[in-house]
Amino acid sequence: MSDQVEPHDDNERICAETPGELTLDGSVPVVEIHGLQTKFGRTVIHNDLDLTIEQGEIMSIVGGSGTGKTVLLRQMLGLERPSKGCVRVFGEDITQATSAQLQLLRNHWGMLFQQGALYSALTVFENIAQPMRELRVLPHDLVRDAVLLKMNMVGLGPEHANKMPSDLSGGMIKRVALARALALEPKLLFLDEPTAGLDPDRSESFVSLIKSLHRELGLTVVMVTHDLDSLFALSTRIAVLAEKHVIAVGPTKDVIQVDHPFIKEFFLGDRGKRALEALQ
Numbered sequence: 573m574s575d576q577v578e579p580h581d582d583n584e585r586i587c588a589e590t591p592g593e594l595t596l597d598g599s600v601p602v603v604e605i606h607g608l609q610t611k612f613g614r615t616v617i618h619n620d621l622d623l624t625i626e627q628g629e630i631m632s633i634v635g636g637s638g639t640g641k642t643v644l645l646r647q648m649l650g651l652e653r654p655s656k657g658c659v660r661v662f663g664e665d666i667t668q669a670t671s672a673q674l675q676l677l678r679n680h681w682g683m684l685f686q687q688g689a690l691y692s693a694l695t696v697f698e699n700i701a702q703p704m705r706e707l708r709v710l711p712h713d714l715v716r717d718a719v720l721l722k723m724n725m726v727g728l729g730p731e732h733a734n735k736m737p738s739d740l741s742g743g744m745i746k747r748v749a750l751a752r753a754l755a756l757e758p759k760l761l762f763l764d765e766p767t768a769g770l771d772p773d774r775s776e777s778f779v780s781l782i783k784s785l786h787r788e789l790g791l792t793v794v795m796v797t798h799d800l801d802s803l804f805a806l807s808t809r810i811a812v813l814a815e816k817h818v819i820a821v822g823p824t825k826d827v828i829q830v831d832h833p834f835i836k837e838f839f840l841g842d843r844g845k846r847a848l849e850a851l852q
């Protein structure tokens with residue numbers, strides 16, 4: 573993924589001025605989106621979209637294909653700018669952030685991309701060490717201990733350190749990518765389809781891993797997923813995107829009651845019922 577911000581011509585600013593400092597103590601929402609509009613040419617993807625994510629939540633974003641879930645995630649990461657509206661992360665207006673401010677924000681979040689996105693020419697060790705080295709946050713000799721600690725956190729023994737990504741299974745690639753996303757000890761973790769491509773057993777153990785890391789590290793998690801099992805197992809709240817905005821947001825038990833055709837089809841079809849039953 574490129575880290576270029578893609579500006580839209582008609583960006584209108586509606587965030588109030590911010591102090592220019594990150595608020596990491598949970599006294600403001602971790603993510604706050606207000607009045608967001610996204611247009612590509614004349615096509616409107618989001619309109620008047622609001623969403624607030626508080627510290628410690630696992631917020632899952634669901635919606636039909638093309639409803640703009642990935643674009644919304646990219647906007648929270650400062651990789652795309654909305655046409656209109658306010659996107660604050662840790663209290664900072666990310667739509668107006670300078671590249672120095674964005675870099676500062678990146679030190680406090682981790683991102684797990686759908687494909688795992690490891691550097692194929694680097695070993696497991698070097699993949700996890702890379703964000704630490706890029707920021708030079710640790711002296712050289714401490715990087716080794718920190719990498720092994722992150723590997724241990726995601727259930728990978730030191731014997732895997734010198735393996736190349738091509739030697740790893742899909743589940744292991746996800747674990748290495750997660751260890752890398754956690755390399756800088758972020759407070760916020762973005763997950764894009766974290767269980768995509770995993771078989772049911774691996775998917776279940778990856779979900780357990782995310783659940784325990786969320787608890788142990790006190791993370792806030794923002795996840796885009798189509799996978800109902802992980803959605804039900806992990807989410808503290810679910811936000812449903814339809815009709816260009818968030819049509820429902822809340823705990824699973826409340827969201828599935830909302831009378832909307834997408835919600836009925838997505839959550840209460842056969843797959844949804846099976847996933848809900850498995851959880852009970």
Ligand SMILES: Nc1ncnc2c1ncn2[C@@H]1O[C@H](COP(=O)(O)OP(=O)(O)OP(=O)(O)O)[C@@H](O)[C@H]1O
Nearest residue numbers: 578612613617635636637638639640641642643644
């Ligand atoms: N840079 C872009 N230029 C033009 N259109 C774009 C661009 N990025 C995304 N879109 C369009 O915006 C819409 C939303 O895309 P997005 O990838 O966010 O959907 P999604 O909800 O994540 O879908 P899916 O569940 O299928 O992955 C799509 O119609 C897509 O083609």
